[in-house]
Each structure stands twice: as structure tokens, then as C-alpha cells.
Amino acid sequence: MTDVITLTGIGRTFAADPPVIALESVDLSVRRGDYLSIVGPSGSGKSTLLNVLGLLDVPDTGRYELEGEETTVLGDAARTALRGARIGFVFQSFHLLAHRDVTENVMLGGLYTSAARKGRRERAHAALERVGLSHRRDFRPTHLSGGERQRVAIARALAGNPALLLCDEPTGNLDSANTAAVLDLFDELRADGTTLIVITHDETVSGRAGRRVRITDGYLTQEPL
Numbered sequence: 001m002t003d004v005i006t007l008t009g010i011g012r013t014f015a016a017d018p019p020v021i022a023l024e025s026v027d028l029s030v031r032r033g034d035y036l037s038i039v040g041p042s043g044s045g046k047s048t049l050l051n052v053l054g055l056l057d058v059p060d061t062g063r064y065e066l067e068g069e070e071t072t073v074l075g076d077a078a079r080t081a082l083r084g085a086r087i088g089f090v091f092q093s094f095h096l097l098a099h100r101d102v103t104e105n106v107m108l109g110g111l112y113t114s115a116a117r118k119g120r121r122e123r124a125h126a127a128l129e130r131v132g133l134s135h136r137r138d139f140r141p142t143h144l145s146g147g148e149r150q151r152v153a154i155a156r157a158l159a160g161n162p163a164l165l166l167c168d169e170p171t172g173n174l175d176s177a178n179t180a181a182v183l184d185l186f187d188e189l190r191a192d193g194t195t196l197i198v199i200t201h202d203e204t205v206s207g208r209a210g211r212r213v214r215i216t217d218g219y220l221t222q223e224p225l
Contacts, residue, residue: 003065004163004195005030005053010062012048022048023059024218030164030197035190037209038199045218046199053197054166055083067163088157088165092172094149096141102128102152103137109156120159127155130192131185147178151185158194165189167198171205183208 010026013019022045030036040046051057052064055071058079064071066086071079088109096105106124128137131151141149150170157165167186171179183205186196190210198209206212212223 002032002068003029004032004034004067005197006063006065007052008063008065010052010059010064012052012057012059021218023052026062026215026218026220028213028220030195032163032195033190033193035186035196035208035210036198037206037212038197038215039201039203039206039212039223040215041201044215046215048218049215049220050166050168050199053164054087054089055079085160086163088160088162090150090154090157090165090167090170092169094141094146094153094173096149096152098140098142100140101137102133102139102141102144105141105152106156106159109159123159124155127159128152130158130189131155145178146174147181150174150178150182154182154185154189158189163195165194165196167196169200169202170198171200171202179205 005028007026007028010023012023013021026049038046038049048057052059058072066082069082071082074082103121103124106127107120125134125137128134131154133148133151133155136144136148141152144152171182174182186198186208190196198205200206213220214223
């Protein structure tokens with residue numbers, strides 16, 4: 001296996017009086033095929049770390065290598081292109097378009113990647129097959145359960161064949177049954193070799209990962225499961 005993510009000495013401070021230190025000397029390696037959970041209370045730095053990992057923010061100090069490429073030296077356009085090509089996002093809210101069917105929603109994920117327009121529908125169908133929703137591909141999101149909508153969102157993230165699936169509280173809007181179904185899907189994706197990072201406050205969700213780290217007051221520590 002090779003490293004998908006290597007963080008070395010990452011720091012992020014926000015201007016205030018006094019300054020707010022959100023991340024302090026964070027070191028983290030994520031190998032290809034890892035399933036990592038990041039836990040921590042509100043205000044601990046989880047959101048800032050998510051933004052850094054997702055190339056939505058640039059740290060003040062340290063190095064962030066994504067598949068061996070040092071990202072902190074990239075300009076906005078290059079960082080946006082790399083994010084679109086190599087990172088898939090899954091959020092607590094599904095962000096599906098109600099007036100588009102499931103296939104069209106998944107196809108939208110390809111707008112921000114370097115994948116060719118030709119074959120986009122076929123790639124969407126393959127992603128839906130991967131998450132077990134081929135039988136719902138012509139449905140509108142309003143006709144799906146919460147768990148099915150989250151699986152559509154995961155298929156959309158997978159359609160671009162990302163190096164990393166970055167999930168922010170992915171079960172936060174789901175009941176226990178749908179949470180279990182999504183976590184089962186994450187287990188299947190991990191078995192297929194997908195690299196997953198799940199940011200969550202839910203101990204049940206974090207306990208399904210292969211390993212876990214905790215962030216507290218900007219510091220990251222390894223934790224046993």
C-alpha cells in the first residue's frame with residue numbers, strides 16, 4: 001500500500017483577539033485502502049481539518065501531500081482541479097436535486113472531474129450498481145428513503161473514481177436502520193479498496209472504522225477502537 005494522505009506539522013490559526021489556534025502540529029498518514037474515523041467534540045478542530053483534507057482551506061504551516069503531490073504550494077485553480085479529480089465528498093445533508101432523477105444526480109458528480117463527458121451515464125449506472133441502487137436509478141430523490149438518498153450521494157462521490165472518499169457526519173440525518181445500512185456499505189467499499197475518512201461524533205459510526213484518531217483543541221492523537 002502507498003500513502004494517499006500525508007500531513008506533516010499542519011497548523012491553522014484564525015485571526016482574532018486572541019488568535020484562535022484550530023490545528024496545532026498535526027501529523028497524519030492515510031494509506032490506500034484505509035478506513036479512518038476522526039472524532040472529537042464541537043470546536044475541537046474537526047471542521048478545520050476537514051477543510052484542509054478536502055483542499056477547501058490551506059494550512060498556515062506544514063505540508064499536505066495528496067498521492068505524493070505537495071498541495072500547500074498550489075494556486076487556487078490547481079487545488080480546485082486536484083480536489084475535483086481526486087476527492088469525493090459525502091455530507092450529512094444529501095444535496096440532491098429534487099427535479100433530477102437518481103442517474104442525473106449521480107452524473108452531476110462528474111462535472112468537477114477530468115473524466116470525459118462520453119460515458120458519464122454509464123459510469124453513473126456503475127456507481128449506482130456499486131451502492132446497490134440500480135433498481136432506483138430512474139426515481140426522483142423525493143421517492144427514496146433517507147438511507148437511499150445517502151447512498152445516491154455516495155454513488156455521486158464515487159462516480160469520478162476518487163483516490164479518497166471524505167465523509168462529514170454521513171449518518172447524521174439517518175435513523176438507526178439506515179445508519180446501519182450506510183455503515184454496511186462503507187464496509188463493502190473498504191473491502192473493495194476504497195480509501196475512507198469519516199468525520200463523526202458518533203461512537204457507533206467511528207467504531208466501524210479500521211482505525212480512529214481524536215482531535216482535541218487542535219491536537220490529533222491516535223486512539224484504540
